[in-house]
Amino acid sequence: MFFTAGKYQYGHRTVAYRSDYCLSCDDNTVSVQQRTFDVLQVYYVPVLPLGFRKHWHCTRCRKNPHARVKTSQGIKILGLGVFSLFAAMTWLLPFKNSDDAEAVWGLRIGSGCLVALFATLILFHKRGSSMTLSERREALPRFTPTHCLFCGEPFNATAQSCAECQVEYL
Numbered sequence: 001m002f003f004t005a006g007k008y009q010y011g012h013r014t015v016a017y018r019s020d021y022c023l024s025c026d027d028n029t030v031s032v033q034q035r036t037f038d039v040l041q042v043y044y045v046p047v048l049p050l051g052f053r054k055h056w057h058c059t060r061c062r063k064n065p066h067a068r069v070k071t072s073q074g075i076k077i078l079g080l081g082v083f084s085l086f087a088a089m090t091w092l093l094p095f096k097n098s099d100d101a102e103a104v105w106g107l108r109i110g111s112g113c114l115v116a117l118f119a120t121l122i123l124f125h126k127r128g129s130s131m132t133l134s135e136r137r138e139a140l141p142r143f144t145p146t147h148c149l150f151c152g153e154p155f156n157a158t159a160q161s162c163a164e165c166q167v168e169y170l
C-alpha cells in the first residue's frame with residue numbers, strides 16, 4: 001500500500017496582475033497573482049488546513065516567473081572544467097614513437113579547441129544576462145491594460161485596481 005500525501009490548492013482567486021520578467025520565458029511578461037486555500041491531504045482526505053497563500057504565475061508559461069531556471073551555464077562550466085582537465089592530461093601523456101606523437105598531438109589540439117569553445121560560450125552567455133532580475137523588473141513600466149484581464153471591463157490606468165472586480169494592477 002502506498003502512501004499519498006500532498007498539498008492541494010482550493011479556491012483559486014485572481015487578485016492581481018503586474019509587469020514581470022519571467023526567468024522561464026527569459027522575456028518580459030505579465031504575471032498573475034492568485035490566492036488559494038492550501039490544505040494538506042493524506043489519502044485524498046484533507047487533514048491540515050495551511051491557510052490562504054498567494055502565488056505568482058507567468059501568464060505565458062504558467063510557471064513561477066522567478067523560479068530559478070537551471071541554465072545551461074552550469075553545464076558549460078562543467079564542460080570547461082572536464083575538458084581543461086582532459087587537455088592538461090594530454091600534455092602529461094608520454095609517447096615513445098612518432099605514431100603515438102600524432103595521436104597525442106591530435107588529442108592535445110582537439111581538447112584545446114573544446115576548452116576554447118566552452119570558454120567562448122561562457123563569456124557570450126555572461127554578456128547576455130548582465131542585468132539582475134530586480135534591475136529588469138524596475139525597468140518595466142507598470143502593467144495597465146485598456147481592459148481588465150479578469151472581468152473584461154474598461155480599466156482606468158490611474159486606478160490601482162479594477163473598479164468592477166477589485167483585481168489589482170501593480
Ligand SMILES: [Zn+2]
Binds near residue numbers: 022023029058061062
Ligand atoms: Zn513565463
Ligand SMILES: [Zn+2]
Binds near residue numbers: 150151
Ligand atoms: Zn476587473
